[in-house]
Amino acid sequence: MTYETPEPQAVCNPITSSAIFLVLTLNPTPESAQTVRDWFGDVAGLTRSVGKRVPAGNLTCVCGISANAWDTLFDGPRPASLHPFREFGEGERLAPATPGDILLHIRAEQMDLCFELATQMMAALGDAVTVADEVQGFRYFDMRSIIGFVDGTENPEGRKAAHFTMIGDEDPEFSGGSYVLVQKYLHKMDAWNALSVEAQERVIGRTKLADIELSDEEKPSNAHAALTVITDENGEEVKILRDNMPFGRPGAGEFGTYFIGYARSPSPIEQMLENMFVGRPAGNYDRLLDFSTAVTGGLFFVPSADLLEALADR
Template structure:
């Protein structure tokens, strides 16, 4: 069984917690306590490559996020050892759950950073454009997001790419509305795809059905805001990292030299990969990690 929060609709609020290994000798204690905090629905968990290596285990398909460039924009790799996506409807509840996690995972794992996210309108980016329009649905979403036919401990698991993007709103706001639409490849007014959008339009760069093989992912992105800075916490689940990487490479212009127009007004601050284990009898199934 997969972690239900991956497939569920977006919550009103969320909190992304990124942990690093602090004391290897205390990891066993941390993992023993972890299960009581992760139900797969209100709390989704991902394991980083560093944690698997520390446990002397191999998760097939798990690797480190690839660093790269898109024109003059750096696409960073910022690995973390453990990721938890808390989902909820109340800031106080998210705070209390965060504090409990940090307390119980110490001293094996320490909180490296945390980012609060929220749903904007009906799942829109802060630029005003609807996000995740081309998400697969129903059985197609399950086929895109989860591992199947790979055996116990792997079936129902998922791989997730997490990137925090920071928007340059003065630059974006200075763009005429037609230029904004051409950068996205859709009209903001009605979300209709533009037939005559340039090849640099984000919609054309990431058209999932245009790849060979098709590159479908299940996006669960939400906006973030901290002080005067804001943007999108991009989250994409897949049965492997292959579909995400195919889109990332095309956005960066690696295939044809055409860089995604998104990079005109936004850039990624982080980039990390995680493996999201399946659930078994209501608990995390960590047998692949020897647990």
């Protein structure tokens, strides 16, 4: 049976309570490349095998491929907008590019499901890859980030989520796919907590308790909420789908946010990063970056579920 529209991966699935983010690099051998190509065909089956054990756990896995990995693994055209991660800013206020060929975004209502699937995925890949970064994220109270504000309030929902995240006729060979950009941020919690609630609200651009956006008169032009709104050439807002998760190790003094944004093109996310790290206008940067440091950065193409399975035979 064939379908007109490719089945997407679980990009638009509901936000869950737990997640594991794995960024992997390919080991430079022909055997490693073949192992990874074969593994693409097994991702969906492994996810089903683990998820069926706890159907209410809502286990999903989204797999993304970097520009470098695409060129290494496959001949022929790559997705039209896939390119290496672009760095923004400089000095202490920098969005850096860091190594990463494969992204796994595993999420479920229970961490044990995420853990089991990550274990099975890594066993299947064996020594074909090296782990560049691994983060276990958790949902923090009522959808709040580690700095205490609700995260993801402006996410598109329903058909709008698909519209803003799924590639369509603009790149028909890769329709049903998406782009995903990830960054790991570490927060200076002592400095942040030294601010009054009112000062924190001006940095974010929303009220802390009620999660209401400040009025244009109250909201500074360098507030996070002001600089992360992206519009197209017609003045219409372009949304991205965020599934950010807090993470941390209190004993080590590590408190962070794993940013993950899905879109049908990298352009709106990259414009958001330029606004944050360079400024709009230049110099009017996101004040949140006085308290948060980006330590990783990667851009990946998320094939449709149909294409991901077919990549095993490319």
